[in-house]
Amino acid sequence: MIPSELVQSAPPTGTGDPEGPAVAVVTGSTRKIELLVEAIQRLSLAQDIQSVQEIVRTVARQLTGADGATFVLRDGDRCFYADEDSISPLWKGQRFPLNACISGWVMDNRVAVAIPDVYQDPRIPIDAYRPTFVRSLAMVPIRTQSPIGAIGNYWASHHVATDDELRILQALADSTAVAIENIRIHKELEDRIRERTSQLETVNQELRAEAVLRKQMEAKVLQLSLTDELTGLSNRRGFLMRAEQMLKLVHRVHTLGWLVYIDVDGLKQVNDAFGHDAGDRLIRGAAKVLRESFRDADIIGRIGGDEFVVFATGASTPAIEIELRLRNNIIHHNQCYADQPPLSMSIGVIRCNPHALNTLDDMIHQADAAMYIEKRRKRANLQNELGS
Numbered sequence: 001m002i003p004s005e006l007v008q009s010a011p012p013t014g015t016g017d018p019e020g021p022a023v024a025v026v027t028g029s030t031r032k033i034e035l036l037v038e039a040i041q042r043l044s045l046a047q048d049i050q051s052v053q054e055i056v057r058t059v060a061r062q063l064t065g066a067d068g069a070t071f072v073l074r075d076g077d078r079c080f081y082a083d084e085d086s087i088s089p090l091w092k093g094q095r096f097p098l099n100a101c102i103s104g105w106v107m108d109n110r111v112a113v114a115i116p117d118v119y120q121d122p123r124i125p126i127d128a129y130r131p132t133f134v135r136s137l138a139m140v141p142i143r144t145q146s147p148i149g150a151i152g153n154y155w156a157s158h159h160v161a162t163d164d165e166l167r168i169l170q171a172l173a174d175s176t177a178v179a180i181e182n183i184r185i186h187k188e189l190e191d192r193i194r195e196r197t198s199q200l201e202t203v204n205q206e207l208r209a210e211a212v213l214r215k216q217m218e219a220k221v222l223q224l225s226l227t228d229e230l231t232g233l234s235n236r237r238g239f240l241m242r243a244e245q246m247l248k249l250v251h252r253v254h255t256l257g258w259l260v261y262i263d264v265d266g267l268k269q270v271n272d273a274f275g276h277d278a279g280d281r282l283i284r285g286a287a288k289v290l291r292e293s294f295r296d297a298d299i300i301g302r303i304g305g306d307e308f309v310v311f312a313t314g315a316s317t318p319a320i321e322i323e324l325r326l327r328n329n330i331i332h333h334n335q336c337y338a339d340q341p342p343l344s345m346s347i348g349v350i351r352c353n354p355h356a357l358n359t360l361d362d363m364i365h366q367a368d369a370a371m372y373i374e375k376r377r378k379r380a381n382l383q384n385e386l387g388s
Contacts, residue, residue: 043179053083066153107147114161143177231287239301257313257352261367265344346375
């Protein structure tokens with residue numbers, strides 16, 4: 001608040017030019033008001049305590065014509081001389097007990113003080129002032145309710161601070177208190193925003209991680225739902241899903257391919273004679289042979305207890321060569337695992353006609369029929385061998 005006394009001109013003296021002295025006083029008061037208003041505006045825009053200190057230390061000297069000014073902050077039970085603007089060094093950066101310096105007295109008593117002679121006032125710590133130029137001073141509290149600091153002005157020669165000087169310094173101090181409070185509130189809001197932003201970012205990271213984990217779990221569940229647990233090959237559902245996509249590709253690009261239906265011979269007899277563990281090993285052995293016999297790009301699935309099916313595309317290999325490769329791999333497998341029941345497969349192979357509109361089910365049925373022809377032939381040969 002700007003003291004009202006500063007905007008009133010001094011009355012004419014009655015001697016000489018009546019306008020002269022009045023104009024001089026108004027001009028000086030107007031300049032102080034301008035300085036104070038400018039300082040208040042700058043303080044309202046200050047964003048940190050350092051900016052406040054820089055404004056106050058300079059303007060405080062200009063408003064009173066002092067030889068030095070200090071900006072003091074309360075730091076617990078001490079006075080911290082945070083900044084100064086002076087003709088020679090005072091106490092910048094130093095701390096003194098509240099009860100051992102005039103700035104502490106001003107804050108404790110919440111009133112401004114003017115001291116014409118620092119060496120004659122018992123409130124002044126003489127030893128602290130003796131090395132300085134200070135002879136007179138004026139000190140005002142920053143905020144009269146619960147002061148948070150003080151502004152001090154110092155003169156090198158005897159000076160009695162006027163009531164107007166104290167009022168204008170107090171007006172500056174009051175504006176300083178508002179600026180510091182605004183900075184505190186602004187910082188508190190910024191801290192809350194940063195904290196909230198950090199919390200939201202943490203939540204977002206957790207949500208993103210949860211979404212990734214959910215997708216991974218869904219993919220894993222889907223993979224498990226499409227995979228045969230015993231062999232690691234595609235199960236019936238997985239094979240049909242992948243093979244349907246492959247069949248569309250066959251029709252679209254007119255590529256060649258084969259559908260192979262395989263039945264493991266004698267699985268029931270192995271289960272009955274050696275137990276289901278032996279039967280499971282036989283099934284895993286069949287899956288191993290199929291992996292070794294076809295490419296990674298070919299689709300291999302176990303669609304029944306002892307039934308497998310393969311959809312191989314882009315292959316121009318004759319069916320007889322496919323059957324031969326499978327039989328050679330079966331022989332090799334049985335040689336490697338001679339201590340286990342021998343692996344035998346019945347195989348049905350049909351060519352995938354890219355120009356036909358056969359469904360995948362039709363092709364599977366055709367290959368299944370071809371496989372049963374092979375199985376009946378093998379049984380007949382076995383019976384003939386036994387009969388002979």
